[in-house]
Amino acid sequence: MKLKKLLEQQKKFVLPDLPYKYDALEPYIDEETMKIHHDKHHAGYTDKLNDAITDESLEDKTIIEIFKNASKYSDAVINNGGGYWNHKLFWKVMSSDSKKKPEGELLNKINDTFKSFDKFKDEFSEAAETQFGSGWAWLIYQDGKLKITQTSNQNNPLMDITEKQGIPLLCLDVWEHAYYLKYQNKRPDYVEAFWNIINWDYIEKRFNRIKK
Ligand code: MN
Numbered sequence: 001m002k003l004k005k006l007l008e009q010q011k012k013f014v015l016p017d018l019p020y021k022y023d024a025l026e027p028y029i030d031e032e033t034m035k036i037h038h039d040k041h042h043a044g045y046t047d048k049l050n051d052a053i054t055d056e057s058l059e060d061k062t063i064i065e066i067f068k069n070a071s072k073y074s075d076a077v078i079n080n081g082g083g084y085w086n087h088k089l090f091w092k093v094m095s096s097d098s099k100k101k102p103e104g105e106l107l108n109k110i111n112d113t114f115k116s117f118d119k120f121k122d123e124f125s126e127a128a129e130t131q132f133g134s135g136w137a138w139l140i141y142q143d144g145k146l147k148i149t150q151t152s153n154q155n156n157p158l159m160d161i162t163e164k165q166g167i168p169l170l171c172l173d174v175w176e177h178a179y180y181l182k183y184q185n186k187r188p189d190y191v192e193a194f195w196n197i198i199n200w201d202y203i204e205k206r207f208n209r210i211k212k
Contacts, residue, residue: 012059013084015046016091024096028193030182038091041177045083045154052076070159078161082154086136090173095199102200106207113146121195123148124170128191134175141210142166167210169203 018024018038023031053059056077058066063085070078101107101117114120128137131150138149140157142165149157149164157166172194179190 011050012053013046013049013063015043016088018091020096025094025197028197029094029179033177033179033181036181037173037177038087042083042087045080045087048076049080049084052080064158067156067158068160070161078159079154082156082159085158086154086156086171086173089168089171092202093170093199094194094197095202096197097199098197099200100195102204104204105211106200106204109146109207120148124172125188125191125195128172128174128194129188131174137172137174138166138168139170140164140166140168141207144211169206169210170198 015038018034022034022038025034052074053061053066056074058073058077063081066073066077066081067085070081073081102110107117110117110120114123124137124139127148127150131137131152133152135150135152136154136156138151138157140147140149142157146169147164147166149162149166151157151162155162156171157164157168159165172191174187174191179187183190183193
């Protein structure tokens with residue numbers, strides 16, 4: 001076995017492979033952005049998370065346990081823990097084989113909650129566009145309800161330091177590193193493009209699992 005692989009296996013948190021090729025989301029998200037985003041940014045958060053949990057003796061904690069008690073931990077654990085987990089979800093909520101909207105129970109719940117899919121789309125897009133500076137937009141499930149929210153930096157709705165908490169179903173990265181090469185300062189164009197590549201099949205499955 002190669003030494004690099006052996007060393008990787010000793011680390012608690014491992015950078016997952018992208019579930020598709022770097023250019024799979026073209027033309028909405030370009031290949032170069034995906035390469036840098038996954039191989040540099042996501043890899044960096046994962047490496048630094050492993051360093052931080054070693055420094056702070058948190059090797060026995062799951063990432064969810066860390067988020068539930070985020071208020072007890074350092075910025076290094078919070079920022080890199082969020083960066084590790086948020087991107088793992090982000091890759092999964094996108095696909096080159098996207099349908100335009102969800103179906104079944106998730107669509108019903110969206111219609112009940114937001115009046116229509118288009119209104120949900122507007123509200124989620126607004127959360128993504130108005131997040132000041134770096135952060136994320138989220139669709140979360142909590143106490144039987146769907147909610148839209150936004151977080152700064154790499155914070156997420158599983159952390160006890162987050163105001164609106166819940167289980168994330170859908171997320172959108174609005175850090176400039178996610179879109180600047182292709183969209184420069186035009187974040188709304190990136191947000192609009194995102195609606196063409198959402199993996200609703202995955203999010204429906206996630207919803208069905210979580211709501212039980
Ligand atoms: Mn990112």
